[in-house]
Amino acid sequence: MSSHGSWLLSHGELAMVIWSLLLLAIFVALALHRFNSTVSA
Amino acid sequence: MTTFARESLLLTFRSLRAIPRVPERILDVTIQPIVFILRFRYVFGSAIHIPGVANYSNYLMPGLIAQGLAFGMIGTGVATSHDMAEGVLDRFRSMPVSRLSIVTGQVLGQFTEGVVGLAVYTAIGLACGWRPNFGIGTGLEWVGLMLLGTFAFTWAGAYFGMLVRSPDAMQGVGFIIVFPLAFLGGAFVPIGGMDAIRGRSPSGIRSARWSRPPASSPTACHRTAPGCCRTESWRW
Numbered sequence: 061m062s063s064h065g066s067w068l069l070s071h072g073e074l075a076m077v078i079w080s081l082l083l084l085a086i087f088v089a090l091a092l093h094r095f096n097s098t099v100s101a
Numbered sequence: 102m103t104t105f106a107r108e109s110l111l112l113t114f115r116s117l118r119a120i121p122r123v124p125e126r127i128l129d130v131t132i133q134p135i136v137f138i139l140r141f142r143y144v145f146g147s148a149i150h151i152p153g154v155a156n157y158s159n160y161l162m163p164g165l166i167a168q169g170l171a172f173g174m175i176g177t178g179v180a181t182s183h184d185m186a187e188g189v190l191d192r193f194r195s196m197p198v199s200r201l202s203i204v205t206g207q208v209l210g211q212f213t214e215g216v217v218g219l220a221v222y223t224a225i226g227l228a229c230g231w232r233p234n235f236g237i238g239t240g241l242e243w244v245g246l247m248l249l250g251t252f253a254f255t256w257a258g259a260y261f262g263m264l265v266r267s268p269d270a271m272q273g274v275g276f277i278i279v280f281p282l283a284f285l286g287g288a289f290v291p292i293g294g295m296d297a298i299r300g301r302s303p304s305g306i307r308s309a310r311w312s313r314p315p316a317s318s319p320t321a322c323h324r325t326a327p328g329c330c331r332t333e334s335w336r337w
Binding site: 073076077079080081083084087088090091092094095096098 | 185201204249250252253259263
């Protein structure tokens with residue numbers, strides 16, 4: 061079966077780097093915001 | 102060394118120093134990998150035959166390791182939730198350290214445990230017949246990808262740990278998030294052969310699109326640590 065034409069799957073290593081950096085960008089910001097708001101309460 | 106780095110390292114070592122007092126805290130990175138490998142290699146593995154793959158360990162282990170780095174999210178979340186519930190992080194706030202270093206120290210401590218987990222997965226996998234066909238360059242690429250993935254999921258775990266109200270809830274939330282991602286991501290069998298992907302799912306679920314982002318980690322593991330595996334995680 062083909063890779064469904066998905067760029068994400070045919071470039072697994074680069075996709076993982078992008079996916080990981082995206083997770084980092086989202087969750088670092090969310091975690092710091094959550095921590096600040098929690099300890100300030 | 103900057104004040105931020107010194108404070109972060111101090112709090113990282115504080116997190117790691119708790120392990121000898123509560124050794125069961127690292128069961129998720131020591132015993133759990135062994136359980137997963139034995140279960141999928143010797144129980145389910147005997148019933149799984151992937152075309153083009155003579156030794157299932159060579160397909161399974163990269164997938165299990167990719168799943169393992171995602172599972173690090175649960176351990177981080179539980180530890181963070183526990184520290185929040187016990188007021189540990191609140192006590193740190195009263196100390197003359199920056200808030201950023203408190204969270205960073207927590208994450209780096211859990212990241213270190215995650216790295217230990219990856220080492221355990223690799224060692225047990227090699228003992229159970231995994232034979233990755235690494236060159237030096239590919240090996241370094243694989244290690245870099247695993248460390249980056251572990252770091253990302255550790256931060257995700259820290260956030261979810263602050264979000265939930267108890268460590269028990271984090272266990273449930275973590276499994277709900279990670280297990281479907283691991284299975285749909287092709288960690289154990291190629292996703293191209295799944296009924297859900299081919300549109301033969303009884304419920305009519307077409308999860309191909311959803312499987313693509315989580316599949317990137319197992320796919321990267323399968324491509325960089327191929328062993329004798331010529332079948333990649335999305336093909337069948």
